[in-house]
Amino acid sequence: MNLDKAMVIVGGGQCGARAAHALRLNGWGGPITLIGKERRLPYERPPLSKGVLLGEWDASQCEIYGEAFYREQGIDVIVDSAVVAIDRQKQFARLGDGRSIAYSRLLLATGAAPRTLAVSGHDLPGIHVLRTDVDANEIARELLPGRRIVVIGAGFIGLEVAAAAVRKGCSLTVVEAAPRALMRAVPACVSDLIVNMHRAMGVEVRFDVQLRRFVGDSRISGVELADGETVPCDLAIVGVGVQPCVDLAAACGLPVDNGVVTDVTLRTADPAIFAAGDVCSFEHPLFNRRVRLECWKNAEDQARMAASNMLGGDEESRFVPWFWSDQYDITIQIAGLPSLGSTTIVRETGATSRVFFALSSDGVLVGASGIGTTGEIAKDIRIAQDLIAKQARPSPATLADRTVKLRSLLVAEAQ
Numbered sequence: 001m002n003l004d005k006a007m008v009i010v011g012g013g014q015c016g017a018r019a020a021h022a023l024r025l026n027g028w029g030g031p032i033t034l035i036g037k038e039r040r041l042p043y044e045r046p047p048l049s050k051g052v053l054l055g056e057w058d059a060s061q062c063e064i065y066g067e068a069f070y071r072e073q074g075i076d077v078i079v080d081s082a083v084v085a086i087d088r089q090k091q092f093a094r095l096g097d098g099r100s101i102a103y104s105r106l107l108l109a110t111g112a113a114p115r116t117l118a119v120s121g122h123d124l125p126g127i128h129v130l131r132t133d134v135d136a137n138e139i140a141r142e143l144l145p146g147r148r149i150v151v152i153g154a155g156f157i158g159l160e161v162a163a164a165a166v167r168k169g170c171s172l173t174v175v176e177a178a179p180r181a182l183m184r185a186v187p188a189c190v191s192d193l194i195v196n197m198h199r200a201m202g203v204e205v206r207f208d209v210q211l212r213r214f215v216g217d218s219r220i221s222g223v224e225l226a227d228g229e230t231v232p233c234d235l236a237i238v239g240v241g242v243q244p245c246v247d248l249a250a251a252c253g254l255p256v257d258n259g260v261v262t263d264v265t266l267r268t269a270d271p272a273i274f275a276a277g278d279v280c281s282f283e284h285p286l287f288n289r290r291v292r293l294e295c296w297k298n299a300e301d302q303a304r305m306a307a308s309n310m311l312g313g314d315e316e317s318r319f320v321p322w323f324w325s326d327q328y329d330i331t332i333q334i335a336g337l338p339s340l341g342s343t344t345i346v347r348e349t350g351a352t353s354r355v356f357f358a359l360s361s362d363g364v365l366v367g368a369s370g371i372g373t374t375g376e377i378a379k380d381i382r383i384a385q386d387l388i389a390k391q392a393r394p395s396p397a398t399l400a401d402r403t404v405k406l407r408s409l410l411v412a413e414a415q
């Protein structure tokens, strides 16, 4: 490997920061440049829709490493300039400020950006998305008691915002175009429980509802639906999903398919360029399909793996996906890909806590969704992760019977 050149990481988010550190941990002594454009050091996003909205966390507490850490590690961090082009022939990244940085290996960790709604009024003040600390601080300032808020999209971000806003004394309406919440993430029985919880907290949740336009003069005053009804509001949060930031990869000729296409080792079509985190669309060996994950743990796992493979390793990204969401006093944890299941088995793990296991049509455990208190679901979800990794075919009766320890299934698998 050409040691004159640097390891360059494009994207100063969670995955980028962890990858930079992992390169050092893996023994890389040469230059590392981490390039971001958010004008601040990389930080974790999960608290933004939880503690930061509630005013319990300051966005600055979300920083992954402080300035001194990067200095000590000899990691050159650029926080205020986007990479605008990659020259694959000459192996350098060109920055918006005119600089060029040579690389021997480059990691694309450019993450994802919120989808917006291209309808009339979309740029009125009072309409927000939530991805960055700036977004979170702006929304937090607007969550005042008595305010009427419309959340567009019953995905995890929208529902977390709704939960925080209810706690701040706001009145909430969630409108969703699909027939139910969290369509791609969990089975209907799980999303129904979550929606019922919101309704019990006074949130109006409406499905099969299309937005026609945002209404208002100098600021949003309502959202007009496809049937002509206008729901009045003081604030709207658009939570209709994200799209991977693939422009840079596409512009330099790398294949893109709902993310930057990589193989199972996170290498793109160019062996000097890797992708990881929210932007990465990779072949998942456990599920025999291309997946792109949008979760904290994937950013952690793939950062470590990409770093190791940038240094010549050949590790495979076969981690079982794991995601969590906190809403009101409950937590939701998801292992694997429950959407691939054709049968759902429920296990009561506490008075109101439940774990729903998803079995594929040939009986393989492909996912598990827990809803309840952390203490009552986390252990079973952890064991489910191990079972999914082993592509176990557990008996539905055992999964459902809370008197049988789930761990016994792992032991049975090992025999």
Ligand SMILES: Cc1cc2nc3c(=O)[nH]c(=O)nc-3n(C[C@H](O)[C@H](O)[C@H](O)COP(=O)(O)OP(=O)(O)OC[C@H]3O[C@@H](n4cnc5c(N)ncnc54)[C@H](O)[C@@H]3O)c2cc1C
Pocket (backbone or CB within 6 Å): 010, 011, 012, 013, 014, 015, 016, 035, 036, 037, 038, 044, 045, 046, 047, 048, 049, 081, 082, 083, 084, 109, 110, 111, 112, 130, 131, 132, 157, 245, 248, 276, 277, 278, 279, 293, 294, 295, 296, 297, 299, 322, 323, 324, 325, 326
């Ligand atoms: C509000 C919120 C709450 C969340 N809550 C949870 C949760 O509870 N549980 C969970 O598992 N996951 C959660 N997530 C998801 C999790 O935060 C993401 O999966 C994770 O941030 C992905 O990390 P990443 O580094 O791949 O991408 P990002 O965090 O998006 O970072 C990518 C960075 O690259 C930068 N960038 C893009 N293009 C360029 C360029 N050309 N040049 C330079 N820089 C560029 C971007 O500005 C960004 O800073 C949440 C996400 C959000 C937004």
